[in-house]
Amino acid sequence: MPKSQNVCPKEAFKPSKIKFKDIPVNQYKSDIKAEIKAHGKDGLKKMLYDMMIIREFETMLNSIKVQGSYQGMEYNHPGPAHLSIGQEAAAVGQAAALGVEDFIFGSHRSHGEILAKTFSAINQLNDDELNNIMTSFMDGNILNVVKDGDSKDVKDLAENFILYGTLAEIFARQNGINKGLGGSMHAFFIPFGSMPNNALVGGSADISVGSALYKRINKKPGIVIGNIGDASMGCGPVWEGLMFAAMDQYRTLWNNDLGGSPPVMINVFNNHYGMGGQTQGETMGYDMLARIGAGVNPEQMHAERVNGYNPLAVADATNRKKEILLSGKGPVFMDTVTYRISGHSPSDASSYRTKEEIEAWEKADCIASYKKYLIDNDIITDAEIEDMQTKVIGKITTAMKLAIDEDISKYSDPKLIADLMFSNQKVEKFDNREPEVLLPMEENPRVKQLKRKERFGFDAKGKAISKNKVYQYRDAIFEAMMHRFYTDPTMIAYGEENRDWGGAFACYRGLTESIPYHRLFNSPISEGAIVGTAVGYALSGGRAVVELMYCDFMGRAGDEIFNQMSKWQSMSAGILKMPLTLRVSVGNKYGAQHSQDWSAMVAHIPGLKVYYPATPYDAKGMLNAALAGTDPVVFFESQKTYDFSEQFEKGGVPEGYYEIEEGQPIVRKEGSDITILTLGPVLYSGMQAAEELAQKGLSAEVIDLRFVNPLNYDIIVESVKKTGKVILVSDACERGSALHNIANNITTLAFDYLDAPPVVIGAKNEISPAAEMEKDYFPQVSWIIDAIHERILPIEGHQVSHNYTRGELSRLYRAGI
């Protein structure tokens, strides 16, 4: 809580009532004159055309999945096809109200939304703009396939461009709009405002909030809509996204000039089912989904239920909500009622609903009824519709013909993916405007304070300098953050207690004085949304640094770390960058749910970089590197080392800017008899073990890994070739430790040089106990020597304190511990 706002008991205990405003339900009234005025006759017809395009596109996919052919062309599509037949009016109506600069994010069922949004954008852009986009996108590869067809004008060509590019994407072709690497559930096309669609239910909710945050903070035009399904209201991250989107601080604490709350609408395409689960009546209890808005904030998120079978009703509602969002009074929650006539997927036998139910919705079909509405109001004729239908079938047929032709549309090359996992770029700043700060850097109180600190841990006589006088690991984090805050105006940082508190471990103390609220703020305790919004912010074009107060909380942000942060660069074929650094503080002393090193979890996930500095010098140099890069970095910091001084680099931690080369382990002490590899704070135990081994006549080489991924094995293998013996140590539980992977690779790379199998030790495969018992849980110096003695090199006269025999290993694993 900021000091500028008081929590007052008098206020808190005052009797009153919470009053709710009415939430409109299907209040739209057709008015053809007003509709013509809003959209023009051509606009009304264009909506029908777009709906028919979507319907035919998905009919084609359904035909391929169910019958293996469409219009006489045979094709087998083994991948997914989650169709939205029946929901076209909702997608088209929404898109009709949006400008090119407005973004929509979607779900696994978003073919219709992609086509609706891109066709709407094509309608709004002029020929030059369209030509520029098509020519430059993927070096014109998609354009080259469609340009020699019979397109009658540039807009027609652009439609064919999108139809072909989207279908090629679904069919995993190189010419897909994401080079075939995203596929049916993840395709998107940013130049027309179609943002990544997400195969995780509700996955787009918090990401779209982050994207809206990007627009607000960086003063970009337009609004952002997160299109999700009704079933996703059961997902925690969706609720977290709502809490994040509705924070008071946007309007109470942030600079008014920014324009208020992030312009985000969470729109539910409410088709009544989550696969087969009936959300209203079976799996949830909200009765009407729009009700949810009333629980979020006093404005009830401007919630409304709208008839999603009438594109004009949806367009009207979207238009009204857009105004609210642009005025900074969001977020908005929309319940767009629709129905999926097609199954969840082609394998869906619709065993959960009756034939009569489906027939009733088919009778109310949005396309048929909208056609009738236009004919009844003399906007269009039957003949025109027939021509339209012929044109639509022709376009879809051509797109399919091109997309399945293996000469024209080659399958995506799996070898491409390796080069797309990381963007590996250095970007000083993502925008050229002056970074918004409150003070010149040199006037910052902590900057001034740090000027008085000793930047190396020992004085000339080798005596340790007192904690109060010495520059610490947490100061290194601060300096790296300050540098990038003052360099990149798009960089923002948030998490729990990030602002006035200075971060739970004082890394950010002093940032509050320099950095305005919108660049450094406290988030709700919503780890999923902390990471998810940062994903949305980063993929929209800004740099984000977010924090998990304890590594143990990664579980709360599982999907956001494992599926979102990690995957979007490669799933987008490199179109997106993910300049997102996730600072993860590894705890201890606080028991089983606050003391775990989970580096192994992220080491396992393709697409993440994993850093773990153990010294102040590395903390600054590695955070500098992470904050200058364009890739997602999980940046581990141990709470054991926050108050550590620099003990290795004799020159101390430089005041100026420098980066540590990514992926390079460092030799902390040279030796010839055995290699000790450490990750994180066990470096210091490893150094002590080396000293004790020296007394036993063994010369140990200590290597600080610093990185889990990427990792250059050259230094490690060179050392192991020399010593033939290697022990790997970290604070993580031994079973499944990332070090096992490294140990295995060492065996592969240096097998003939090994004098014993590489030995991995870590914390016990048990819950981390109370602080008083940690010495019996985390690997100790003596354990390192015991493990060497027992498994690598028996040491004359050594007495063990910890059992590392092979028999004990077998016993523990048999027992599951």
Added chain:
Amino acid sequence: MATEVLMPRQGQSVESCIILEWRVKEGDKVNEGDAICEVETDKATFEVEATATGTILGIFYPDGEDVEVLKVIAAIGEEGENIDDLRPADNDSSAEQEDTSATDVVETAQADTSITAPTIQAKTDGIGASPRAKTLANAKGISLNAISGTGPEGRVIERDVQNALVSGAPLTPAAQALMANGNLNAPAVGSGLAGRVLASDLSTASPSDAQISVPTLADIDVPVKGVRKLIAERMKASLSQTAQLTLNASADARQILAYRKECKNSAEALALSGITINDIVMYATVQTLKRYPELNAHFLGDTIRQFGAINLGFAVDTPKGLLVPNIKNAQAMSLKELSMAAKSLATSAIDGSIEPDALSGGTFTITNLGSMGIESFTPVLNAPEVAILGVCTITPRPVMNGSDVEFVPHMGLSLTFDHAAADGAPAGRFLKDVVDSLAHFNLTLAG
């Protein structure tokens, strides 16, 4: 008050000793007189005994350390006693390390209650050899079968192969070369001397894979240390600091061969049967040397010390390397006495029990390579002695007998002397006199 154990002064000339092996470790209980470590001078190996009964409180130098004599090398006393005062000043250990070891003792005591400390034991039924040990053994042509492992659970690890290399490979070089070529198995024990594996002992592992190629001879690095190191230093010093040159001659060996034969066949009660050709040469040399004090001398730079007594050194090939014991006052000995003294010294030199004083104070040295068929060589001076006589093999040589040529057995003699101390003429005369005294050994015996 703890009792100190000093590095003993093993003879007047000994300045330092190398600790070969500690037989005890800190914390062990010992009785006065127990051997607690083995030390080695440049000339011999000795045991150091416990100077008191009690607990070993401190060991101040590790195995392999070269320690000056009369330094405190260990302390014995009651557990817990402070031994800081006894710790030698040049010892690296500090009080901090003392603390650590004290902590170790406590931790060890705790550990003992739950886990039995494993001991390092070489096992022949171990779990195989590490890849690194295999690679090294393969490169050196060592058979892993013959090596006991000291790794975990008896695994043969790198250090075991290295030890095997130092202690002498059980394979002959020819067998090593064949092994290095691959595809062969060596038996644990071969048919050669002391079980050495000969090339003929090797069996083909997999005939189909066997390749015919030029065998590559493996290189072995033997560390230069201990006696070897001392010999190396002394020899180089001798060659670089003296003006030595060698004269060669040969002596008619008929009389000494006949005399040797006579002794050998003599009655047991006379105790002459052990007299060797070398004893005879030594005796003749001593008799001659009496007349050449300039060669029974040390060259000391400013002075040349000519000795009254003749302490006759003789080179002995021992398992540790070359040792040169000397027979004190050889000028006063009969041939039989000289022979018995030589035998006694050689035996103790070989088994390592020789008294250090027997290894110092020599005035002239004889070195015999005759048994190896050497016909002539250049002995290196045992500086600061000014002469050394090399004894070579006996070969028949043509000798003019009237107009006939007769083949007469001759013994080769190579005298190296320091030109800084003596001139060529007296050295030559000395050598000629030795030749004559051997050729007419009957007369020599007369005194």
